[in-house]
Amino acid sequence: MHASDLLLEQLPVAARRLRVAMVTETFPPEINGVAMTIGRIVAALQARDHQVQLIRPRQRGDGPDTADGAHLEQVLRPGIPIPHYQGLNMGLPAKRLLARLWALRRPDVVHIATEGPLGWSAMAAARKLGIPVLAGFHTNFHSYSRHYGLGWLKTPIHAYLRKFHNQARLTVVPTRGLRDELTGQGYRNIEVLARGVDGELFDPARRDPGLRGRWGVGAAGLAVLYVGRIAPEKNLDLLVRAFEAIERIRPDARLILVGDGPDAAALKAAQPRFVHAGPRTGADLAAHYASADLFLFPSQTETFGNVVLEAMASGLAALAFDYAAAAEHIRHGENGVKAAFGDEDAFIDEARRLARRPEYLAALRDRAREAARAASWNGIYDRLEGYYMRLVREGEIGQEAALRKLGVD
DSSP, X not given: OOHHHHHHTTOOOOSSOOEEEEEOSOOTTSOSHHHHHHHHHHHHHHHTTOEEEEEEEOOTTOOTTOOOOTTEEEEEEOEEEOTTOTTOEEEOOOHHHHHXXXXXXXXXXXXXXXXXHHHHHHHHHHHHHTOOEEEEOOOOHHHHGGGGTOGGGHHHHHHXXXXXXXXXXXXXXXXXXXXXXXXXXXXXXXXXXXXXXXXXXXXXXXXXXXXXXXXXXXXXXXXXXXXXXXXXXXXXXHHHHHHHHHHHHOTTOEEEEEOOOTTHHHHHHHOTTSEEEEOOOHHHHHHHHHTOSEEEEOOSOOSSOHHHHHHHHTTOEEEEESSHHHHHHOOBTTTBXXXXXXXXXXXXXXXXXXXXXXXXXXXXXXXXXXXHHTOOHHHHHHHHHHHHHHHHHHHHHHHHHHHHHTTOO
């Protein structure tokens, strides 16, 4: 066990109400893993009587009277569209504003979820005022760059991210593998804050024969599902090749794609026989998961991949590469299937094996739900509170030491 994991076992959950400034470029109703995770954290902090100051770019549909809610104050900032990421804005710098807000009403901790200009200015303002910062590492921007013809930016982006996170008192990542990888690359003060899954929402009981019928899949047919961005970084060429390998064995198979993105129109035009379901949320999304049989996730750029856990909780056999969420939660051949990271031939071979052995697929599906149920959000919220309290205590100890040096009792 990592030494930090042993230390964490000794951390109590928060013993007092905290004031948390949460800075993020993305938030529900935007549809992506980071927005979902931060939305859940904010709601949990409110439910636990912590005061949250949510600082984010203004979204489409936000009005001047956007409600704050219980224990929630929102600070909406101007934003500009992120290239190649439709519907998501990047927050503009706001160091002066944030420094003024926090000097008037100081948060106990600043939680920066994203590393854009808004996050950078929040880091600078917090450090100027001596407020402890917890930063989240949610997105492999340095890995994404090569998929958009910007591979030459990988090194400077990586250097920027390392510099950003090394200014934080603590950076949280969703898996132990990513913690070890970043530590080896010179990142400091890295800890694990896993992701959970809503087992009440994502449930095999939501299986809908009528929906399968609309997909053109009968009771004995094979519904193969992908959920995520329809974008270059998701490795969708491999998805198509893996499905075509399945289709040669199971002509009754159908591929259902849930999501949107810059490649959605082109993929629909190139592959009209697939079911292009578009973006789905809530119970509708849960029904799409539960009504499928096999989940294919070919991405190699995730920091976690929430969709893997959602598929498992919904009772699907998941095939993914052996990293991120799959490395943490899939036991190969027991509750899902993994291919070695980067081995696309092995990924396709595993897809064929699943198509040839319906009894093997059924056994994986039965065990997947049980494995996903262990990923409790409540335990993750407890861990986050423990991290916040650690930073608060460290700050208080530092202030006491500084006062002693000045001869103040």
